[in-house]
Amino acid sequence: MTHSTGIDPNLPQVQASAKPRPKTLQERIDEFPWWVGGIFVIAIGAFYLVTTQTSFGEALNFIRIGIGITITTTLYAYSIALVIGLVAGLGRISRNVVVRNLSTLYVELVRGIPILVLIFYIALVAVPDSLGVFKTLGAWLTSNGLGFIGQPLAAINNDSISLNVRAIIALSVTYGAFLAEIFRAGIQSIGKGQMEAARSLGMSYGQAMRYVILPQAIRNVLPALGNDFVAMVKDSSLVSVLAVRDITQVARLYAGRTFRFREAYTILAILYLGMTLILSLVVRVLERRLHGNSRK
């Protein structure tokens, strides 16, 4: 509502009708977003490089085949992380001692281990080990007459879970812990009067969460969720250590094959920059629209 008139809501009403004072040159210099100019220069430079220098053009042509993997890995992993994060975030504030402590343990474990190490560990240790558990469980189910579940479960072997899938699992588990903290903070930012009002009307805890607390909490944390999505786009580069052919891995392959390190990593950096800048812009627009719709 406020930005439709363009008037700062904090200004006293008297000034709203008066003509705004024209800005001085100094103010214009101070307030101008010069950094956008810097981005613009980089974009022009990049465009110049790939169109005039054959080596940069070739590098781009090669590396861009990884964009699809980078985007799909991020999208899948983030979607799963949202679910894990919401469940763990609710668990963190649960009154159930077991649930609360398990959730806290998960969050603290993940936050205390570097993402790179987690990716190695989950993909190369945790996933193969859980396959062993599946096998045993499948065999047990089959021997107990539940072959229709047991046999497919036991049939899952190390090759049936690709490294791409493992990379997604690893990123989801990692970001699930970060998002859990965002959800928890969002829920706790809602005054306890809201829960009391909902409960006093006869709603259960779950109903109050679903219809009253979460809609408000999620709205409050949308900017933070957006920021973590952008962060995940960048962190998805870590899955290249699993030989997943995202843009980082493809750029490494290209550099290794051609020894054109400058070309490969310049293009790689620019591709990430392009993706994150566009996403940041989208997050900002969403944020602003959210404020515009604010009915408070």
Place this chain on the structure above:
Amino acid sequence: MAIAASKNIIEIRNLHKYFGDVQALRGVNLTVERGKVVVIVGPSGSGKSTLLRCINHLEVETEGEVWVDGKRLSEKNKDINSIRAEIGMVFQLFNLFPHLSVLDNIVLAQRVVRGRKKDEAVQIAHEQLKRVGISEKADNFPGQLSGGQQQRVAIARALAMNPKIMLFDEPTSALDPEMIKEVLDVMLALAKDGMTMVCVTHEMGFARAAADEVIFMDHGLIVEKGSPDAVFNHPQEERTKLFLSQILSH
């Protein structure tokens, strides 16, 4: 102990409540008959809000028993949600749901708790909004209303559940003076309609006009109770006299 048919809709026996080491209630006994209006007064920290919040189990008693409409409230009671649905509560700070329109504020619990169809819930919501005199605000959001209007929506939200009891926790304390009357008028009309009401309030005018019984609390105990005339004009206890002299001195 079937007291469902009894005339007492609320029975509180020897109620104690601790918050950590602080004892908020020290053995309160209280019965409220169906259709009666009880007003609780007392200095801040006297335990009156805690007592009110024990009646719908927003606070869980440390010791003692709370019976509402023949059912005992207890932590193990899985029926607490259905008992609460019969007890409307109005808060000092309104506690409307800011992300929902006025209409949806009133419709939500009817649908998810009472299981009413949308059309029915909307119709009831409109009726209750009319009852509290703000039909025209149905599509507004709480943030666009004045404090008095918000509190009336909160009352309509509670009434839409067809409660047997209404609890009011200092419903006018957060309001600007010019808005107090509109809320008290709604409460008075409600009392005249025969609603069972328990109100924590300092509005003496309302207490005189509507209360069947006035209870004076201090330090977690009921010090004195009686008709408004008896408690306000002929207090027996020194603490009641002191309290009344303090709030009536200006």
